[in-house]
Amino acid sequence: MAWNKKFLRVNLSTGSCKTEALNMEWAQEYLGQRGLATKYFVEEVDPKVDPLSPDNKLIMTTGPLTGTVASTGGRYSVVTKGALTGAIACSNSGGYFGAELKFAGWDMIIFEGKAAKPVYLSIEDDKVELRDAAHLWGKTVFQTEEIIKKSHQDPQMRICSIGRAGESGVKFACIVNDLHRAAGRSGVGTVMGAKNLKAVAVRGTKGSGGAIKDPKAFMAATKAAKKVLADNAVTGQGLPTYGTQVLMNVINEMGALPTRNHRDVQFEDARKISGEAMHEKRPTDGKSHLVTNAACFGCTIACGRISRIDETHFSVVNKPEYWGASGGLEYEAAWALGSANGVGDLEALQYANVLCNEDGFDPISFGATVAAAMELYDLGILTKEQIGLEAPFGSAQALITLAEMTAKGEGFGKELGLGSARLCAKYGRPELSMGVKSQEFPAYDSRGIQGMGLAYATSNRGACHLRGYTVASEVLGIPVKTDPLVTEGKADLVKAFQDATSVFDSAGVCVFTTFAWTLADLQPQLDAACEGNWTMEKLALLGERVWNMERVFNNAAGFTAKDDDLPPRLKNEPAKTGPAKGLVNGVDKMRPEYYKVRGWSPEGVPTKETLDRLGL
C-alpha cells in the first residue's frame, strides 16, 4: 500500500517499542519520507538540541512508493539533526532495506533517547525487539550483517548498521545498508552511534500494494514512467553503462572538477579515474576494474557499480579479504578520494572506497577532509610527524593509510574524523575548509557551474549536490539548457530544483529519475497510489513547504544568512584553466535575488506571508 499508516517509536533509554498511527492529515501535506519525517522531527525536537545528546531523535523513514513496482521505489531516508552540520539532516539511501521495512508493515521508525549499552533493533513483521549488541560493537558493517543474518538463521534479512566510524564519533559517519548503499551525509551515523544503536535488522513478509488506491492505474502509470527512463539517453544508456562516473570526463572538460582542495578546476588524471577507465582491461590481469552494474530495489536504471580491485595493487596485495567484488566507484567517491586530493590511481580509490563502506564513513566528506589536510601539509602547517606519514597532494599511499586510520579511529585518523571545518579551524586556517555549514562540497566546482554555488550555499543540510542539482540544467540541458558561467536566472533555477527534489525525496523514489522524469511523470504514479487528490499544484506547493519547514528549523537552530555562503577561495580566487578561467562564483549576487524569489526577508527568514501561503 502507499502508506502502512503506522510507525514504530523506539525509546532507547527505556527500551520500549510502541506502535503509533501515522498522522494522515500530515501525510496529505508532507507526503512521506523526507517531508513527513521532517514534519515529525521539527514538531518533536528542540532546534537547539545537541546532535549527540539523547534528546536528538533519529528517524528512518520510507515514502509511499517505497516497496512498490514504481521504478526506483526502494528508497528510505534518515532524518535527524546532523552531527557534522548541526543543521537538519536528511540522508537518502537505496539498496533493499527501505522496501523491507515497508514489507514488514512499517512506514518509519522514530528512535529517541540513548541505550545504556549497545543494542540493535530486530524487526520480523510485527515482532519488534531491542537486542543486545555487545558482540557487534567494534565490528565492521560487513561483519555486522553477516553475524546478524547467521544468528537469526535468515539470509534474507535486510540490515542497516554503523561501522567503527559511527561508534568512535567520526563526524561524517554514515549508516550503511545492504553492504554498500549508504545514508551517507551530514553524520547521521554519528548520531546513531551516540545512541548506542548498532544496527536495524528487518524481515518483512507482509508485502505492500494491497491498498494502492487504484491498482490498475498504478500499474499503467508505473509502466509508462519506466518507459520514459528506458528511452532517455542518461537513464537508459549513460547511467547503466558508466554509472554516475559518466560525469568524470564531462565535468573535467567543463572546468568544474574541483582538484587539490579546489586550488584547480581541472584534473590532469581525470581520465584515469573515469567511468571509461573502469571498463578498460588492466595490463596486470587482463580484467576490467568494473565487474557489473547493479540496481537498488525496484530500479530500472541500475547505475550502481560493482568492481574488483587488482589483486596485485599495493593497497591489497596481502589482503585477500579485499579481492572480491564490492560496491563502487561512484562519481562522487571517485572525485572526493581522487581528484580532490590529486590522486589518479583508480585501484587505490576503490580500496579507500571499500573502507568507507566497510566502516561506514562518507567518502565525500572524508576525501575532502584529506584534501584539506594535504593542503595544510603543503603549507607546512601540518608535518609528517603529526600526520604519521608524508601527505603531499597526489599520494595514493597517504590516501589509503589515512582511510585505514580513520576506519580504525587511530592516530591522525581521529583528527580527520572531525571533518574539514573543525580540522582547519583547529590549525588556524578555517578558510581552507571547502564546504558550507561544516559539510564538504561534492564534485562540482561552482566557479564553472555558477548555479551550484547558490545551491550549495542555501542547501538546508550543508553543501550538497542532491538538494538542488542545477548541473542537470547547466551542464546536461535538463529540462532546459542554461549557461553555467552566468549568475542570471539561477535564483529561480535553484528554487525550482530544490522544491521539485523535495517532492521526489518525499515519495520513495530516487532523485536520479529526474534526469528523465519531471514532476509530471511522478504525479500520475503518486495519484494512482495514494489516497487523496494529488495534483501537480498540490505537489509543487508541497515541495516548497518542505523546503521552508527545513529552513525554519535551521534558523531556529541558530543559522543565519551568514551561513549561506561559500569559502573565500571560491569567491576570490578565479578558476585557473578551462571554460571558467578567470571566473569566481557570484553567490553574493545571487543570494539576495534568491531570498526574494523564496519570499524571505533580506536576512533569509521566511516572511509571515510566505509561511501562511505554505500552511506553515
Added chain:
Amino acid sequence: MQKSLHIDPNKCTGCLQCEMACSYENHGVFNISKSRIKVFNFEHAGRKVPYTCTQCAEAWCMTACPVDAIRIDGKTGAKVVHEDVCVGCKVCTIACPFGTVNYVVATGKVQKCDLCGGEPACADACPTGAITYVAADWTGLDKMRAWAGKTDTQPRAGA
C-alpha cells in the same frame, strides 16, 4: 509451440521487479517473500542470478506427489499446483532437485511457477531482458551463437 522461461544472469541487475510482478500476479500484493522466482545475489562474485522452476519434462515433484495435486497444463506445459488438492505434505519439495517448489506457511500448501498461464509476469517486468519467454527448443541457441562467434579457424594474416 511450447515456450519456456529463459534466464540470462549476466543481464540481471538485482532490481527484483520480477519478484514483485510474480507476487502481484499471484497474490495481488507487492511481496517478494511470496514470489515464485528468486534473485540470488552472490556479493563477492558480483553476480545476481534469477532462479525458478524450469518445468522439467519428467517432473519429480509431480511424480512424487501422493495426491496428484501437481498436473501438467496442456496449453503451456507448466507443472501446476492445484491448491484445492494439495495437502501440504511437502514431499514434492524434497523430490525437486532444484528447490523451486516451496511450502507457504500462510496457506499450508506448496507453490511453484506456473508460467502465469502462458504470459509470465516476471518476463514482462524484467527491464533488461534477463528473463525472457521464448520457444522452448530455442533456449540454447544464443549461447551456441556466442560460442560459434568465438570459433576462429581462419588463418590470420601474417601468422
